[in-house]
Amino acid sequence: MTVNFLMQNLINALQWGSFYALIALGYSMVYSILMLFNFAHGDIFMVGAYIGLGVSLGLLSLFGSGAAAVLPGWVVLVLTILISMFLTAFVGIIVERVGYRPLREAPRASAAITGLMIGIILETANILFLGGSRLKFPQLIESVTYNIGGVYVTNKKIMIVLVSIGLMLALHQLITRTKWGMAMRAMAYDYVVVPLVGVPMNTIAAMTFAIGSALAAAAGILFGLAYPVLDPYMGVSFGWKAFVAAILGGRGSIMGACIAGFMLGFIEIMTVPAIQIMNRLFSLNIGSNFRDLIAYSIVLLILIFRPHGLFGQAYSAKLRL
Template sequence: MFPIIAQNILNALQLGSVYALIALGYTMVYGILTMINFAHGDIFMVGCYLSLAAALFLLGLPLHLPAGLIFLGALLFSMLLTAILGVAIERLAYRPLRQAPRVSAVITALGVGLFLENFTLAILGPEPRHFPPLIAMTPWQVGGLSLTLLQLLILIVTALILVLLDLLVRRTLMGMAMRAISDNRPIVPLMGVSVDRVISFTFALGSAIAAAGGLLYGLAYPVLDPYMGIRIGWWAFISAVVGGIGNIRGAMLGGFILGAVEILTPMVLPSSTYRDFVAFSLLLLLLVFKPTGLLGRPLFERV
């Protein structure tokens, strides 16, 4: 029994990593704009496709690059381009509506998401694409547990991103500016800080992290389609709310909780088709009993 549970925890950590990475984007944008960027799941999808494009391109070169280099190239390429996409979306779609009623921004975000889905569909067609197996999936047996290099890589890259982001928010001037905006936006320009610049940076950062999640997801679950961002986006959004939206560490925690919900549901309930039911029930219960999420108070809480 123990190895089965341990194995499932490992799998939950792998999936939870991806949810955590995407949840960060929801939570950071909410933290500084108090707006839910409903296009974020689709930004993740675009990041996933961009990773695929870069990986296929690098594999096609007659250089026989090592897999690690291809991974790194795809990671940097998709993070950079997805960051630009995120900044462009904010500039073109959200910024003109910053003074408008909240509901306008929400509807616009949904529209941007539909645009990204259908744009991808129009270019690539509906048939799913397959991610080339870059990283070895042959499992090592460690004490009754099977662990693949890919799982290890996902956990390490995620941990690295989480630690770096935490440092950025707590230690750098840009992180201070982000926290200041979440606390009292009107005062921030009085410090000589351009609020628009910080918001652009936040979108770039959140989108780049979602792209990293896209590459890791593509490697682990190698079937991509233009609508993949919808369900994963919802799960990441629930992760952010469960952890306490606006709270960065909360998003990390929520991601791993939702990963566990998805992996453990079929162990307890007869079929994995119950997973959305379980996840949304969890969300509803939490909203009733602890509306600000597990890690409590909203916004970039002092850490």
């Protein structure tokens, strides 16, 4: 087991964690404002990836691809991310308007299952309209693999990690430096009193869904670049795991969601080499398919010792962003 081996896994974990972090943010933000988890969020990630697919194919047919391209691939990629984030934000707003706003005063359980139903509706609508067969996400930029002293890194991996961190920093700026961000923080602090002083609850709730969905769309496109086979159920188990990251980070904590997302990616990826090292040391024969079982047992242990997550508040009637 060399240093290279650990470095390689670390880089893989950074990429994998970026997706969890971006999606976990959406869960956390909605929770901090509305005190409920939007269980359709994994499927919004899926919708974002498919919107990204449509937008990128549209842009490629408009500006040409390959040798006849008018615009370089990375410009198309940036445009795809921006347009898809914008469009998916509206999906989030519609989900909030149709699924959550009418049930805002309803019992918690009703609001919680709303997300599950919307998720199923999004999945089946996708199958009905697109036929359910797997689709290839166009590779807008040429993949280049760098060999840095035996550690392999691709340009896409670097880009995915940098774009994710950039988006997280942008969100941080939005929440800490703008008036809207201040309103969101106030709402998260006390969603009963703050509307009384004139902060529009409906606008803030819609905005929260819009931002969370836009981040999920960005995650979807980056995911499509890294794992170019899209299927209608891609958001289900992935969404659940990101939800685990949101809880692990501490309900409603933005920074917690980011850090826990990376941490979850790290635990999941590193479990595989850890299994191999254990196998060698104790001549066992455990398969790498034990990954999730071991990884999520670790998460369970962490939660037993820190039941409010890494950055959650002990009594969560009031939360802060």
